[in-house]
Amino acid sequence: MMIKLGLCMLLLLLSTFGKAQDVLKRKVSDSLIDDKSETTAISEVIIQSASRSIKLNDGNVVMAVSGNKDFRTSTNLFEVLRKTPGVAIDQEGGIFIGGRVTPAIFIDGKPVVMTNQELQAYLRSLPPEMVESLEVNSNPSSKYDAEFKGIIDIKLKKNTNLGWKGSYNGNLYINKFSTRENSLNLTYNTGKVAYSVQAGYNDGISTYRYHALQRLANTNVMRTKTYQEDRGAVYSIQTGVDFRVNDKNRVSINLRGNFRENDRIRSGSLYTTDKSETKLVSHTESENPISYSQDNYGMTANYSFQNKGFKIDFLGNYLSVKNKQQDDFINRNKGSSALLSYWKSDLFNKISIYTGQIDASQKIGSADMEVGIKYSQSDTHNNIRYDTLSAAGQFVFDPARSNIFSYKEKIWAGYLAYRQKLGKLQINAGIRFENTNSISNAITVDSLVSRNYLEWLPSFSASYTINPSNELSFSYSRKITRPVFSQLNPFRFYFSPLNYWIGNPYLLPSFTSQIKATYRYKNWITSFTLGKEKDVMTRYPIYNPETNVLEYLGTNLPYRKFAVLETSFPLKIKKWWTVTSQFAGYYNYEFRPYLDDVFALKICNYEIRLNQVFTLPKGYTINLFANYESKSGNSLYIIKPRYTVDLSVQKFWLDNKLNTKIGYNNIFDSYDQRLEFRHKQIMDNRLGHWWDSSRFFLSLSYNFGSSKYQAKEIQKTEEENRTR
Template sequence: MMIKLWFLLFLLFLTIFGKAQETAQVSDSLKGLKPATTNISEVIIQSVQRSIKMNEGNVVMTVSGNKNFRTSTNLLEVLRKTPGVTIDQEDGIFIGGRITPAIFINGKPIVMSSQELQSYLRSLSPEMVESIEVNTNPSSKYDAEFKGIIDIKLKENTNIGWRGSYTGVIYANKFNYRENALNLSHNTEKVVYTLQMGYNDGISTYRYHALQRLANTNVMRTNTYQEDAGKVYNIQAGADFKLNDKNRFGINVRSNFRANDRFRTGSLYTTDKSESQLVFNTANESPTHYKQDNYGITTEYSFQGKTFTFNFLGNYLGVRNNQKDDFINRDIATNDLLSHWRSDLVNKIDIYTAQIDISQKIGNADIEAGIKYSHSDTHNNIRYDTLSVGNQFIFDPARSNLYSYKEKIWAGYLAYRQKFSLLQINAGMRLENTNSISNAITVDSVVTRNYLEWLPSFSANYAFNKSSELSLSYSRRITRPVFSQLNPFRFYFSPLNYWIGNPYLLPSFTSQIKLTYRYKSWITSFTIGKEKDVMTRYPLYNPETNVLEYLGTNLPYRKFASLETSFPIKLTRWWNITTQFAGYYNYEFRPYLGEVFTLGIYNYEIRLNQTFSLPKGYTVNLFANYESQTGNSLYIIKPRYAVDLSVQKSWLKNKLNTKIGYNNIFDSYDQSLEFRHKQIMDNRFTHWWDSSKLFISASYNFGNSKFQVKEIQKTDEENRIR
């Protein structure tokens, strides 16, 4: 452990030492070198500035052509190195601490399941993406449930003809995992056709360890090992029709198919409090077959006049899940069967959305308005059968569950934007009406909600000059509980550990203020806010059965603040460093088991992304990430870190791009938690994922594009971030 910490300190020392050397070199240059040399150094600084900028308080990062992302295999890897963005071990995306953002493509939201979204982002190479904009305080123009937005702007192909690219990646750990992506496009003067196909397969592993001192003073150790063999197929086809100079119509259809065979083994090893006498030792097996089919279609139409624009966007997403599990428990000493139950889950989700946005320019002011309707319908049927004394499986009504959830949302907004010399003002108001019906059919429980909310926003941006600007914004957002948080049936981690949904959860509301300042390429932001009716989970231990379950509830409130800063440093012509620092504060008011726990938690994250441009076209990237100890009112989360190393080289006039690297070199990014209040429960557990992997990647570009068509008209918003 000490060696790993010294390694991180050494990386930090290199950064500081390199900066000191650069400062000394600049000082010497001012004394003795010719003015021409000074001009060259200024050109270098401008080159760094073009990779990062600010748009109305949001960080905009250039991706294609950015040396910092040259060794990244796909867009998920790019996001890991983007300031303000975090990717966890299961490829979950977070910004501003632990906010799950909405993903936009070219300024429009995409309606995908989380697994389909991960597959899509893995199919995008850095060369296909022009920029990424990270918005941690969206205005009233956007859905109120969007606490944050990552807008991915794809590169436009303006050449007539067709072109394509293939990317293949192999990840090697105990087992291999392979990713394949094929992207094709064909341009005519009036239509752009696109086709994306992908196939991923391989085996991933996961481990879970827990230590719990039971109420009768016995000590129980839980160990779980899981192998997940999965296959993912996806295909996406689209056409964008330029009807004339003012009218465009587009359609996109897609499918994503996933199949997983998961085998999980575990044990419960229990001793007395001295840990010298064995109480019981059981083994459990849980083979699982999981299948998910996704179908989606998107249609859009836009009219762009001289001062008036009209946009329509429609989305449909259909998700079909099917999962079959066995839960088998045996006594290890005698191999006697203790229990055996099976589950059969069928889950169907249908989501429809339609929205219209219009804008009118009046002088130097813009008036925008829009309306949106969304409808989601989810049905969940899980059946459990338990092996009886007669060696027959019998329906288990205690575990089985039939549940449905329907939600309709009507929303409208009005926004105003105007620029006064160096000052730009944005103000908006959003109105959302939510109507939901939660029906737990098995227990005959129906929960209906119908509520109307006004959600304002305001922002002001002032540009002092080309090098510095200041932005201040305010917004009020709503977070509705998702289906998995509401569904009142059990999701098992082990025979004595599971979590269960709560159909009575209320939506939470967040009000926050964000201040952002940019000086050249140095961007710093400070956010402060308060969230009411916070949705969270809490543990409940049964001393008679030794079952530990996690239940959902609403906390009265929490207060939070964050400070984030990032800046690039060009030490030499061949050595670039991007430094990111984020500090977080979280204060919870948490009632729990008749007591109230209040605790202010401070934590921070540091990232160093170093890029070395070596002779003969080689690029080396060294990325280090450290997260300090954090947690909440009930749990302590231990510190962790990761170090990635990768090398990139282009061949055949940049048509062939090869990459090799090792992610999480020291296998140090597991997550360990410990319950704070030992008088209530002594519980510690660790999640480990096989994120320490060697990878090899190759991508090849081909096609016969020859000459350019006229550039497609862009909106004012698109032009501002160029």
């Protein structure tokens, strides 16, 4: 059914593409279209290009958000990103561009980096009406931190009216359980000083299911099932003061706190039969209750000076994160209820980050020279203790699972960038250096890994404006990706009693070189990216046929080659009906040594999106969004195709102060992820993940106050992203 749906969507896409070409070739007089033709069949209506809501900036796609009908029914900015060309959101809220690249999030040109959960909550607190535009940069220059393989820059609407303004945003999601999101924004502007306060509270229950089928080495068949309920509450508050000293000097200070409490109930079973699946061999049940908390504190200080063509900017950040988690792992025989094993874990994790950077620029004629330097320091300490129930009925320390791990990292970075406009040609060139000094210390196993390396990272881009309807751009960059803490930490993270993954403190950073070409014809944008990544960081499975334990370990692959083709074009079929079509094709070639073999497969897959907006009488807007992903995977796993369909309705009330939205996401509950191991001679394993993304939602936002001043958002650093 999913394949048929994908083919139908592809045919519709191609059909729409063909109709658009016919319109471009034909010259039809406006007098031929009268009132009577407006009521004829859709197939006889001339399709026209939609109004301009998309453009290029140095080859980067810039999408208007506020006032854009494509996003009018979206509950928040997180939902807007799902429909933005070139951006993808997975079931757990991860944001990706250009395939599987995790972008840095910027607000008004400044990096905003949080843990994944905190970032999701922040994006869900922003309604589309507060956002001017989104800029998607899938090939950032050397001006930006080398870990930024991609950037999404969110431009907030700017108003400077004096007085105060407030807004409330609330969302309710319902399926088996319900979740609620609430945010309150207050700003006060005196002309010289702007104050801002944002408070949020989210709570509710989310569910997750995991299932796997594995044919064991002894020919038995084992089925794994896991069900999880996550009951959570998140409190957040941030305050800011922005001093406009004069036209040249500006100072801002921001403070924030985010506090999370989660109680997770996870239950599972291992059901094993003989190879005919008629005789029961064993049946065990597991319970894994989890209590988790996270406390985040952050501070940002920013000073900027600007005089004529000269500008200097200082940005300093401090972040403190504390994580605590307690687990119980209880395994019983299903038939007799006899206790098979019982162990407990107690985790404490603390992260501290300090950063400071100075950027300066000088305009010289039609050219701009920029220079900057940055220092960042991060310290992470992780202590996890396991205690196992002994035969005597006492919990005793388990040294095989317990782990104390610390990671310290210092980075000095600097860049020099040149930019000049020569008529219709815009040229950008830059060079960046980054010196990394890191020490990872697995104290429990007495393993110390120290590294100190310097890398030079160039970039170049050129864009040419042929005419107002045609633009062409080309860019090149070299990037570095350092392993994050969770990839380095050599402790066990359990999915089930026989399934877990372990970090690798010996992982090396990876390096990516890529080129990108982009062409725009009116609202039609097509881009092509080609690149190669060395020392690719990935996980691989190892199966033990004696214990039936399946563990996932981290390693560096020698290299992979990749290519991405993306195109999007909005069309106005009728005054009340617009369609935005998106197509992305992906190519991936991995050189993967695994066990005693080398697997090198060429994987091609594609994704199609159709976003239809219907503007109806009396101010109602209906949005129908469909997404199809073809079969994909990597050298080891096949990922099955899947699709999703969303339907929503929006309307303004009370002179546009009240905005209400109602809808249903993932109507057919068809967006679960199913994987299959390719090489049956090594391991016959099939697994699936399901998240509760099929749900009804109700959303409302209300604006009040006497001003439309938009407060400056907190600025945070890219190092914070690596705490996840």
